[in-house]
Amino acid sequence: MSDGALPPRPDYRPGSAQPRLNRPVRERYPQIRPTSGYGDPRIRHTGPGPGSGSEQEPERSSKLNARLTLALTVVIGQLWGLTVTVNEWMEGNTGTVWWGAGFLILSFLAVLGLWLLDPKDR
């Protein structure tokens, strides 16, 4: 199929061709209230287009989920590390215990880094 066979594209207009979809968000989605979700900060524009009742930056949310998952995994590792450290202390292996403490501190720095990547994100 050649390019010539394609029908001409319609002119671009912001919004929808259907006027009912161009109403303000509060009219289109009465379910979304100021307090739904986290006060729904996703909605910062009325009308159609980015920011109107949908995520503008889909990666932002998933990045935050990923950071949270990683941080929780590291904390689970820390809980394990602490039990091992206490066990070693009780057995009198003081050298190993300091290694354990180092592991716990490094893990904390990793979590801190995950948080500091974007402390303002939701």
Next chain:
Amino acid sequence: MSLTEPPPPATGPELAGEDAAERLRDRISADSLTTRRDYLRIVATVSGGLAIGGVGVASGILHRHGDSDGLPRAKKVADQLAPGESLAFRFPGDEDRALAVRLSDGSLVGYSAVCTHLACAVLWREDRGADGELYCPCHEGVFDARTGEVTAGPPPRPLPRIFLTEEVDGSVWAVATARSGEPAKEALCRQFGESRPEMARRLGCAGAERATESRRT
């Protein structure tokens, strides 16, 4: 950094009165607004607490039950201990609960009586098992009477051992301790090495030879 930001509070004539009151009620009755970012901050705080805990453990805030720095002073436990009998005493410190048992075949064993699980008191139960066993009633922890190893239940470590000796007149003395799971020779060398080198040499400890020789010259 996020590109989005919370919407500015909507104000306007259309929000006055009834509508504003309804919104306020809405906001008050809303779920608690713990965001995922808050949650990440909480996780980071917990993680920091665990790191501090690890450093605390390494610097020794936890008391190691039934352990002492250096050689504890020998303590007379009993004048006599008949087979099958057990005796509770305190060793090496006044706070360290300990247990001496004479097994039915005549051998003498001693352990710290603080359970390695959650520090309940361990009891001697002669009626259980072939040899009798050391039993923790709190969570059904069971320790082997001869070695102190865990044979059942949740305790993570064997019971710390206490070395007992019997004098010719039959009196029983507690002389030294081993940490949980520490081999007997290592424990004795650790404690006798400095204060009683001749004893350490008799045990054949590494380093004891050299220490006594250098003292002689």
